Amino acid sequence: xxxxxxxxxxxxxxxxxxxxxxxxxxxxxxxxxxxxxxxxxxxxxxxxxxxxxxxxxxxxxxxxxxxxxxxxxxxxxxxxxxxxxxxxxxxxxxxxxxxxxxxxxxxxxxxxxxxxxxxxxxxxxxxxxxxxxxxxxxxxxxxxxxxxxxxxxxxxxxxxxxxxxxxxxxxxxxxxxxxxxxxxxxxxxxxxxxxxxxxxxxxxxxxxxxxxxxxxxxxxxxxxxxxxxxxxxxxxxxxxxxxxxxxxxxxxxxxxxxxxxxxxxxxxxxxxxxxxxxxxxxxxxxxxxxxxxxxxxxxxxxxxxxxxxxxxxxxxxxxxxxxxxxxxxxxxxxxxxxxxxxxxxxxxxxxxxxxxxxxxxxxxxxxxxxxxxxxxxxxxxxxxxxxxxxxxxxxxxxxxxxxxxxxxxxxxxxxxxxxxxxxxxxxxxxxxxxxxxxx
Amino acid sequence: xxxxxxxxxxxxxxxxxxxxxxxxxxxxxxxxxxxxxxxxxxxxxxxxxxxxxxxxxxxxxxxxxxxxxxxxxxxxxxxxxxxxxxxxxxxxxxxxxxxxxxxxxxxxxxxxxxxxxxxxxxxxxxxxxxxxxxxxxxxxxxxxxxxxxxxxxxxxxxxxxxxxxxxxxxxxxxxxxxxxxxxxxxxxxxxxxxxxxxxxxxxxxxxxxxxxxxxxxxxxxxxxxxxxxxxxxxxxxxxxxxxxxxxxxxxxxxxxxxxxxxxxxxxxxxxxxxxxxxxxxxxxxxxxxxxxxxxxxxxxxxxxxxxxxxxxxxxxxxxxxxxxxxxxxxxxxxxxxxxxxxxxxxxxxxxxxxxxxxxxxxxxxxxxxxxxxxxxxxxxxxxxxxxxxxxxxxxxxxxxxxxxxxxxxxxxxxxxxxxxxxxxxxxxxxxxxxxxxxx
Numbered sequence: 001x002x003x004x005x006x007x008x009x010x011x012x013x014x015x016x017x018x019x020x021x022x023x024x025x026x027x028x029x030x031x032x033x034x035x036x037x038x039x040x041x042x043x044x045x046x047x048x049x050x051x052x053x054x055x056x057x058x059x060x061x062x063x064x065x066x067x068x069x070x071x072x073x074x075x076x077x078x079x080x081x082x083x084x085x086x087x088x089x090x091x092x093x094x095x096x097x098x099x100x101x102x103x104x105x106x107x108x109x110x111x112x113x114x115x116x117x118x119x120x121x122x123x124x125x126x127x128x129x130x131x132x133x134x135x136x137x138x139x140x141x142x143x144x145x146x147x148x149x150x151x152x153x154x155x156x157x158x159x160x161x162x163x164x165x166x167x168x169x170x171x172x173x174x175x176x177x178x179x180x181x182x183x184x185x186x187x188x189x190x191x192x193x194x195x196x197x198x199x200x201x202x203x204x205x206x207x208x209x210x211x212x213x214x215x216x217x218x219x220x221x222x223x224x225x226x227x228x229x230x231x232x233x234x235x236x237x238x239x240x241x242x243x244x245x246x247x248x249x250x251x252x253x254x255x256x257x258x259x260x261x262x263x264x265x266x267x268x269x270x271x272x273x274x275x276x277x278x279x280x281x282x283x284x285x286x287x288x289x290x291x292x293x294x295x296x297x298x299x300x301x302x303x304x305x306x307x308x309x310x311x312x313x314x315x316x317x318x319x320x321x322x323x324x325x326x327x328x329x330x331x332x333x334x335x336x337x338x339x340x341x342x343x344x345x346x347x348x349x350x351x352x353x354x355x356x357x358x359x360x361x362x363x364x365x366x367x368x369x370x371x372x373x374x375x376x377x378x379x380x381x382x383x384x385x386x387x388x389x390x391x392x393x394x395x396x397x398x399x400x401x402x403x404x405x406x407x408x409x410x411x412x413x414x415x416x417x418x419x420x421x422x423x424x425x426x427x428x429x430x431x432x433x434x435x436x437x438x439x
Numbered sequence: 440x441x442x443x444x445x446x447x448x449x450x451x452x453x454x455x456x457x458x459x460x461x462x463x464x465x466x467x468x469x470x471x472x473x474x475x476x477x478x479x480x481x482x483x484x485x486x487x488x489x490x491x492x493x494x495x496x497x498x499x500x501x502x503x504x505x506x507x508x509x510x511x512x513x514x515x516x517x518x519x520x521x522x523x524x525x526x527x528x529x530x531x532x533x534x535x536x537x538x539x540x541x542x543x544x545x546x547x548x549x550x551x552x553x554x555x556x557x558x559x560x561x562x563x564x565x566x567x568x569x570x571x572x573x574x575x576x577x578x579x580x581x582x583x584x585x586x587x588x589x590x591x592x593x594x595x596x597x598x599x600x601x602x603x604x605x606x607x608x609x610x611x612x613x614x615x616x617x618x619x620x621x622x623x624x625x626x627x628x629x630x631x632x633x634x635x636x637x638x639x640x641x642x643x644x645x646x647x648x649x650x651x652x653x654x655x656x657x658x659x660x661x662x663x664x665x666x667x668x669x670x671x672x673x674x675x676x677x678x679x680x681x682x683x684x685x686x687x688x689x690x691x692x693x694x695x696x697x698x699x700x701x702x703x704x705x706x707x708x709x710x711x712x713x714x715x716x717x718x719x720x721x722x723x724x725x726x727x728x729x730x731x732x733x734x735x736x737x738x739x740x741x742x743x744x745x746x747x748x749x750x751x752x753x754x755x756x757x758x759x760x761x762x763x764x765x766x767x768x769x770x771x772x773x774x775x776x777x778x779x780x781x782x783x784x785x786x787x788x789x790x791x792x793x794x795x796x797x798x799x800x801x802x803x804x805x806x807x808x809x810x811x812x813x814x815x816x817x818x819x820x821x822x823x824x825x826x827x828x829x830x831x832x833x834x835x836x837x838x839x840x841x842x843x844x845x846x847x848x849x850x851x852x853x854x855x856x857x858x859x860x861x862x863x864x865x866x867x868x869x870x871x872x873x874x875x876x877x878x
Binding site: 005006007009030033035036039040041042043044046047050065067068069070071072073074075076091092094096098099102104106113117118120121122130132137139141143153154 | 478485509515543559582
């Protein structure tokens with residue numbers, strides 16, 4: 001993509017309404033634009049990151065044996081009356097009356113809806129187990145939306161649901177999702193730590209939040225430092241194999257948000273030099289709730305003896321849009337965003353230091369064409385802005401690699417290759433730079 | 440995917456509520472499930488088709504130089520008060536009051552929102568031209584939703600918007616979209632004919648609907664039969680090149696929906712043996728409306744002389760979810776759906792005629808593994824249902840190719856390869872079948 005053609009309305013000044021780094025940087029880097037309180041449009045740069053995160057979430061759900069479907073955003077209120085949550089949910093639920101006076105709502109989550117779908121379609125234990133998910137916009141009418149897309153009203157969530165015959169099977173599904181979440185966040189360059197959690201309005205007997213550590217996080221967290229060195233299962237993992245030992249390992253040490261924190265237990269369990277007391281951002285939450293919804297909504301199957309039994313269920317959420325902000329909170333500096341390669345909107349920023357100079361233009365065009373031919377995503381700054389402005393903008397938007405091409409370097413047969421994360425600069429031949437970026 | 444694991448709740452009987460083929464077949468093939476009137480969940484089989492259509496639309500928008508972004512579903516009413524459409528839209532607009540009593544709505548389209556975004560971000564003619572699009576769920580509170588997802592309330596639409604300095608530039612954008620639409624529908628196996636159209640609530644001076652011919656269509660259409668033989672531009676087309684001659688050709692002959700039909704003009708323009716009088720389904724609609732929204736919303740840029748001028752705009756819609764139904768209306772028979780390969784949920788249905796028989800299982804597993812290794816999407820019916828049920832289900836769901844593997848054929852070294860579209864069956868070796876499906 002040529003910057004001269006790209007719709008990228010960046011800002012030089014810090015917007016006054018933004019209190020945290022991710023909100024400030026997303027506005028400045030032209031990623032989002034506010035539509036109304038807590039509701040944002042995703043401009044092309046932000047949209048590309050959102051899609052990259054969504055793709056990783058999808059790949060890891062599919063790898064764990066989840067099947068994707070899509071439930072609508074607008075649900076009938078009657079579904080929620082069946083589960084008893086229609087009144088419970090309070091004012092955070094966006095309630096809507098349609099033209100015929102029917103009570104509807106913008107779904108904040110989908111336990112009721114998926115229970116209706118699955119319970120209405122499946123009759124036998126032979127159709128189990130199943131893991132189903134969707135990635136859909138949700139709405140939560142926050143009383144005071146803030147922090148940009150981190151605590152917005154309209155947000156994109158992946159929510160998966162498991163259906164099993166027995167409690168033991170259902171725990172296996174929970175474990176699969178637990179492990180797939182470790183992989184999901186790891187692929188985004190995040191160290192997410194599972195922490196025992198309250199089940200809140202979802203309900204159930206077992207729940208973990210996945211928390212990434214960031215000083216600007218929304219809640220205080222306390223955990224054992226060894227978690228930071230734990231290995232995450234690799235891509236070849238067999239989800240039909242032993243998940244329990246991985247879950248056991250990842251829940252063996254102390255880790256708690258302030259809600260669940262117990263100072264005495266912490267002091268007893270964690271040596272002083274291993275104690276991490278910082279703040280965290282929730283990027284996922286998984287629940288095992290057994291038959292809570294299936295009993296309320298008569299979602300039953302016949303077991304092998306012909307008895308009707310309620311489905312055992314769990315639900316598993318990842319905050320897809322929130323992750324865009326969470327990654328920035330975990331990875332930025334004073335100059336701007338530092339994207340991990342896996343989610344970066346472009347891998348390379350190509351800077352032409354003298355647009356209009358024949359030799360520089362030709363070298364840039366050649367470099368640009370070769371990266372594109374190799375399917376490396378590149379943003380080419382072909383504008384006539386001054387060099388300082390180009391450097392500042394490229395640092396702000398945080399692409400992993402910058403390639404700086406100018407007439408002086410070209411005379412000596414070199415371009416500059418800069419890593420945004422480390423700040424390291426190298427003078428190399430264009431061929432060597434290409435080999436590094438394509439390889 | 441193994442059918443024994445796939446969430447595919449098919450129905451043997453015709454559902455009584457479905458009046459047209461696509462609605463009936465989508466329910467029977469386990470593609471959708473109704474949530475409330477005009478609102479559907481997309482089950483895994485339906486979701487795969489929806490995603491395939493979305494992918495083609497996206498690829499063709501990108502090829503034409505459109506940039507993707509994403510606007511939210513919920514918009515503030517004030518935006519629509521600025522354009523004057525808030526009152527005009529009537530009861531089809533789903534109006535919502537949030538917890539603070541602010542008037543919101545579920546967007547039925549996004550002219551106002553994109554005008555606010557673009558007008559608020561861009562100052563100079565140097566930032567033009569731009570083509571922006573998004574693929575987002577929309578809501579239209581139909582008084583009497585019917586025909587399944589063909590006339591639903593919550594629906595997925597691609598809407599693009601063009602921004603230009605002059606009328607002539609803006610017409611060039613219109614032509615680009617016109618041509619890219621020809622390609623988009625052609626890739627889905629559809630013959631879509633552009634017909635001059637009323638501009639309705641969008642407004643403007645120029646508009647075309649893209650209509651596919653189907654006897655179950657919603658409106659009567661009249662057109663010159665030569666359109667069916669016109670060539671569609673190929674993938675290598677240069678969108679910076681001459682689009683006008685293509686548009687001229689595709690608008691040179693008579694084509695009109697009943698709204699615009701003129702019986703005398705039709706009789707004069709079309710020889711009797713070339714007259715096609717049938718019904719049609721609208722699958723796209725493009726509009727040129729100049730400064731209608733930019734003037735109302737003060738979306739201006741400075742031209743090269745420093746004068747502020749309102750942006751020239753157009754908007755370009757494709758009914759993504761509606762296309763799923765439209766393709767079925769255009770391509771089915773008494774036994775079920777006949778998917779064009781480009782949008783099919785799986786390319787191949789592999790039928791094991793004797794699940795449990797060692798040699799048949801082994802041959803099927805081998806075939807299945809080889810197709811997967813070659814990235815050919817395959818649904819493997821590994822269930823123990825009887826053969827007749829398997830054949831009927833495979834015809835119903837309409838995958839382009841069926842491979843039937845049974846113990847008798849295997850003894851002679853053959854499997855049966857069947858084309859769903861033609862019904863032709865061939866007995867070939869497994870290797871020959873693989874070569875045909877992979878090649």
